[in-house]
Amino acid sequence: xxxxxxxxxxxxxxxxxxxxxxxxxxxxxxxxxxxxxxxxxxxxxxxxxxxxxxxxxxxxxxxxxxxxxxxxxxxxxxxxxxxxxxxxxxxxxxxxxxxxxxxxxxxxxxxxxxxxxxx
Numbered sequence: 001x002x003x004x005x006x007x008x009x010x011x012x013x014x015x016x017x018x019x020x021x022x023x024x025x026x027x028x029x030x031x032x033x034x035x036x037x038x039x040x041x042x043x044x045x046x047x048x049x050x051x052x053x054x055x056x057x058x059x060x061x062x063x064x065x066x067x068x069x070x071x072x073x074x075x076x077x078x079x080x081x082x083x084x085x086x087x088x089x090x091x092x093x094x095x096x097x098x099x100x101x102x103x104x105x106x107x108x109x110x111x112x113x114x115x116x117x118x119x
Contacts, residue, residue: 018083021060
């Protein structure tokens with residue numbers, strides 16, 4: 001069995017949400033990798049190649065998917081810039097103690113903000 005189980009290409013209507021993966025009408029590329037847990041290290045090793053190939057198109061990954069380069073703090077700043085700052089400000093206003101943030105959210109969305117690195 002191969003590393004990729006299925007690939008899907010579909011049109012996605014853009015929206016104006018601050019952290020939308022598709023701020024404009026887009027082509028969604030969906031890759032389903034092997035569900036075999038023993039293949040996960042290989043998937044993680046190969047994902048950066050796919051992300052690098054898509055980077056010139058300012059590709060934004062779905063928030064619930066694996067995308068280690070896309071979700072790196074510096075890259076998120078590039079892709080979401082002002083929108084990410086608006087979101088962080090809203091979080092600070094309504095959840096200043098970060099009670100609704102788990103470790104994953106803190107690392108993904110707040111890692112560049114030293115004040116939000118607490119566990």
